Amino acid sequence: GLVLKDAPPLDRGFRISTASAATHDETWKTVCGQRSEVRDHYNQLTVDLEDGDSPQRKLRVVLRAYDEGAALCYTIPKQPGLEKLTIASETTQFRFAGNHACWPVYSAQGVYSRTTLERVKPNCERPLVVEIAGGPTVAVAEARLVDYARMRLAPVKDVAHALQSHLAGEVVAEVPYTTPWRVVMIGDTPAELAERNYLILNLNDPRAI
Numbered sequence: 432g433l434v435l436k437d438a439p440p441l442d443r444g445f446r447i448s449t450a451s452a453a454t455h456d457e458t459w460k461t462v463c464g465q466r467s468e469v470r471d472h473y474n475q476l477t478v479d480l481e482d483g484d485s486p487q488r489k490l491r492v493v494l495r496a497y498d499e500g501a502a503l504c505y506t507i508p509k510q511p512g513l514e515k516l517t518i519a520s521e522t523t524q525f526r527f528a529g530n531h532a533c534w535p536v537y538s539a540q541g542v543y544s545r546t547t548l549e550r551v552k553p554n555c556e557r558p559l560v561v562e563i564a565g566g567p568t569v570a571v572a573e574a575r576l577v578d579y580a581r582m583r584l585a586p587v588k589d590v591a592h593a594l595q596s597h598l599a600g601e602v603v604a605e606v607p608y609t610t611p612w613r614v615v616m617i618g619d620t621p622a623e624l625a626e627r628n629y630l631i632l633n634l635n636d637p638r639a640i
């Protein structure tokens with residue numbers, strides 16, 4: 432969900448108004464990089480939500496499932512009485528089944544060190560690589576970061592082995608507005624995780640050039 436400044440949060444009290452599923456599969460050519468072509472293949476669920484306020488507020492959640500991972504984003508659609516808003520924080524959580532090993536860093540020039548999820552401190556940068564014993568290896572990341580505060584990670588109070596998105600600052604947005612993707616990349620090994628970094632390319636919008 433999204434916590435708004437000077438307005439109730441968009442994080443609870445919703446009912447599903449509509450839900451639609453879709454499948455996408457295409458291959459596109461890169462301009463430069465490690466590959467000449469990239470396959471963009473996913474199943475998607477779009478869920479439209481409405482709350483009980485008056486006037487009724489709407490929120491859309493889009494979820495995508497790839498072989499290489501999963502992603503979600505929020506859209507605040509155009510609606511009466513809501514033309515501009517300030518997003519103060521986000522409540523998206525990443526919950527793990529155990530106290531897995533991970534590699535946090537707390538600044539762009541920082542040094543990665545191996546620790547466990549219970550020892551991750553606030554303001555952890557992304558991507559955060561998590562090693563699950565016996566596999567897989569996953570990375571918590573973001574994509575399509577445009578006109579939005581970058582996501583950092585922080586422990587969730589009173590929830591074991593969980594991290595929550597922590598925005599670097601407030602976001603002033605004009606409605607309709609769509610947030611960046613919150614991403615969990617998946618690989619059987621750390622090497623495969625690196626080989627699948629094209630998932631972030633697929634989640635970024637194509638450049639105009």
